[in-house]
Structures are given as structure tokens and as C-alpha cells.
Amino acid sequence: MKNNNNSYKDNMKERAMLKKKKREAFTLELTAQLVLDEALFLFQKKRYEQMVDEALLERNKNKFMEVTKEYNKFMKQYKQHL
Template identity: 45%
Template sequence: MEKKLLNSPQHEVNAMDSLFAEMVLDKALFDFRKEKIQQKIDQSLQNRNKKEFLRLTEELKKIS
């Protein structure tokens, strides 16, 4: 039976894989949110809704 130690290279690889996967998911979520806000900004411009435009641009600034 194979023993796995906590500090083994395999454990380090798994931790790095998990960290990398988390970073990829965070980036994908950020890009999705940013795109949705930008679409809403475009819509507010088309609708000439200044209040909504200003709110959304502030929201976009906060996440960027």
C-alpha cells in the first residue's frame, strides 16, 4: 500500500492545481460580470437613462 505524506510533491501539485483552478474561475467570473455591466451600460445609453448609466459606471469602477 502506498503511503502519501502531507508534504509530498503530489500534495504540492494538488494544492497548486487547486489554486490555479480557483484563479481561472475568479477571472472567468470577473469577465462575465464586467461584460454584463457593460451591456447594461450600453442599454442605458440607448434608453438615454442618465441615472442608470451613472450607477452602472460606478459599479464597473468598483469591480475594476
């Protein structure tokens, strides 16, 4: 499409290639976002689980109740985004 002397067939091929590149770029961006979201979820989930374990080891009921409440809220928010 850069050159007005290109044939219709050449223009259509170029346009198809451009659409394909855009689709591939979108797919890569979406895949990267999904990987990042999953990594962040797993990190936060593990952090909450460690905090719950810590509260249990300390036999700290108040801390346990607070952390499990936060953990449940986190999991509920995550499930709503699915």
C-alpha cells in the same frame, strides 16, 4: 513509512513522493481557483458593460450614472485584490 521494515532510503523516497503529490494537488487547486476567478471577473465585467450600453441606448442618464458608478467600484475592488 507504512512498514517499519523499510529502509531509510525507501522511507525518504516515499516521503518525497508524498510531498510531490501534495504540491501537485495544491498547484491544481490554485490553478482551478485562478480560472474560476478570471471567469467570474470577465462575466461580471461584461454584464456591467452591457448595462452601460443599455442605459446609453435608452438615453437614460440616471441609469447610466448609477451603472457606471457600480462598474467603477467593481473595477477598483478588482484592482485592489491584484
